[in-house]
Amino acid sequence: MKNYRFVGKTSKETFLIKGINVFNEHWIHEGSCATVTNPQNGKSYVFSKYISGGVEFVAGKDASGYWLFFVEV
Numbered sequence: 001m002k003n004y005r006f007v008g009k010t011s012k013e014t015f016l017i018k019g020i021n022v023f024n025e026h027w028i029h030e031g032s033c034a035t036v037t038n039p040q041n042g043k044s045y046v047f048s049k050y051i052s053g054g055v056e057f058v059a060g061k062d063a064s065g066y067w068l069f070f071v072e073v
Contacts, residue, residue: 002034002072003073004034004071004072004073005071005072005073006036006037006038006039006040006068006069006070007057007069007070008068008069009038009040009062009066009067009068009069010066010067010069011065011066017057017069017071020052020053020054022050022052022053022057025052025053026052027050027051027052027059028050028052029048029049029050030048030049030050030056031049032048032049033046033047033049033058034046034047034049034058034070036058036068036070038062038068043062045060045062045068046060047060047068047070055071056072057069057070057071058070058071058072
């Protein structure tokens with residue numbers, strides 16, 4: 001089982017991972033999902049895995065409409 005680190009959340013169309021604004025890039029679905037936990041509230045989610053601008057990440061929206069982002073550790 002892979003582990004993921006929470007790197008942040010946003011309600012805007014800007015979010016940097018490793019210096020790349022992933023919203024400016026085309027997201028390619030890796031064909032799999034990951035179970036992740038938001039450390040801010042302890043809720044677990046099953047989100048899709050993506051590659052964007054050469055950066056791999058897991059992302060999805062929570063019930064409040066915020067994008068949550070995670071990277072593999």
